[in-house]
Amino acid sequence: MSDDSILKKFGERVRQLRKARGFSQQSFAATCGLDRTYIGGIERGERNVALRNMEAIAKSLGLSVSELTTGL
Amino acid sequence: MSDDSILKKFGERVRQLRKARGFSQQSFAATCGLDRTYIGGIERGERNVALRNMEAIAKSLGLSVSELTTGL
DNA sequence: ATGTGACTTGAAGTCCGTC
């Protein structure tokens, strides 16, 4: 069970938005103030990201949290 | 800094939506499959809620995660 | 430049209660 499709969807969305801006995981992680392996884990749907980190990611993408979670 | 205003905003939003539906914290927590003290903590802005629980809360409110995070 | 497993530690989350 443990339906983690929401994590996968969120990861795909982050990856898509990051790429669209021409960031590498590395430079993007730095912008967010997070570790590159952590960002990688998010994009692979392995991390159950919480509000504070979602905000950091959204901010680095120039979006609101609500916009970042569009489709979820 | 450690700006936790996003947690407060999220908590206020949850409280507002829950009340609008006539739920008590207790019955709402049960619907979400979460603990009543945890829901209370969220509404007080003390909890850094992660994606899976946000989804459970959104579902119990009949909303998407994106709709739940409107304003964030 | 990214994937991945393993790891530590601080916070998430539960369960008991009282006010």
Place this chain on the structure above:
DNA sequence: AGACGGACTTCAAGTCACA
């Protein structure tokens, strides 16, 4: 009905070495 505390277990956060 809700705030809040203590004690507890589980998991997210954050980092590392190496593929």
